[in-house]
Amino acid sequence: MTIKTKLKRKRKNTKNLSTASKDYQKALDLAEAGKHNEALKYIQKYLRSSPNNAEAMNDAGAILHCMNRSDEAAKHLVKARILQPDSAEIIWNLSETYLAAGNAEQAMELFDDMEQMGILNAEVLNRTAEMLIDAGKLSDAVKMLNRSLKLSPDQKILKPMIEIIHGKMPENKI
Numbered sequence: 001m002t003i004k005t006k007l008k009r010k011r012k013n014t015k016n017l018s019t020a021s022k023d024y025q026k027a028l029d030l031a032e033a034g035k036h037n038e039a040l041k042y043i044q045k046y047l048r049s050s051p052n053n054a055e056a057m058n059d060a061g062a063i064l065h066c067m068n069r070s071d072e073a074a075k076h077l078v079k080a081r082i083l084q085p086d087s088a089e090i091i092w093n094l095s096e097t098y099l100a101a102g103n104a105e106q107a108m109e110l111f112d113d114m115e116q117m118g119i120l121n122a123e124v125l126n127r128t129a130e131m132l133i134d135a136g137k138l139s140d141a142v143k144m145l146n147r148s149l150k151l152s153p154d155q156k157i158l159k160p161m162i163e164i165i166h167g168k169m170p171e172n173k174i
Contacts, residue, residue, distance in 0.1 A: 020049040024056055031059070036067045054084035062093055070101035088117045095124065104131040108140070111147070122152035138169045 027042035043060045050056060061076035077094040084090060091110055098107035107128055114120035125148035132141035142165050149158045 020046050024050075027063070028059065031063050031066070036063050039063050040067070052083055054080045054087065054090065057083065058087070058090045058093060061097065065093070065097050065100065068100075070097050073097045074101065074103075074106075088114075088119050091117065092119055099124075099127060099131065102131065104128045104135070104137075105140075108144070120151065122148040122155060125151065126155075126158075133165065138165050141165060142169075 023042045024046040027039045027046060030036075030039035030042060040060070040063050043056060043063060047053070047056055047060060057076050057080035061073040061080060064070075064073035064076060074094065074097045077090060077097055080090045081087070081094060091113055095107045095110045095114065098104070098110075107124075111120055111125070111128075114124075125144045129141040129144035129148065132138070132144060142162055145158050145162050145165070149155055149162075
């Protein structure tokens, strides 16, 4: 899955924009063109003058995510979420960034909100479960797979997987 951004926004007429707004638009244009290093410089410049702009903070996080700088991206996205806690886009991006950084537990903390917003899906839960299995956190992995099965009951492969994982859990071995 990919991070969701508004980087492909309709280009604004820059004639009447402030310098800061022009920097933001330039950042979006550069990011859309795949020039993430340059885009980051412009969006950081914009954020110095508008540090409470949740949308720009989200876009900065998205740019950092595209640069494989997940820890920095997460910091921006956490700030964006504080500024705009009801944004599905920000929460989605934060969960994707946590997963990209290998932080399944932090991503899991967002899943209730994501479910309430209607953006949680089986694919995200299954990827999280896979990370938890790799980390040896089998109980949490089973919880994720059961939740995934509840969201999307047509996943026939999950029931046998859950049984196999249960068999490997220490409390099930006597």
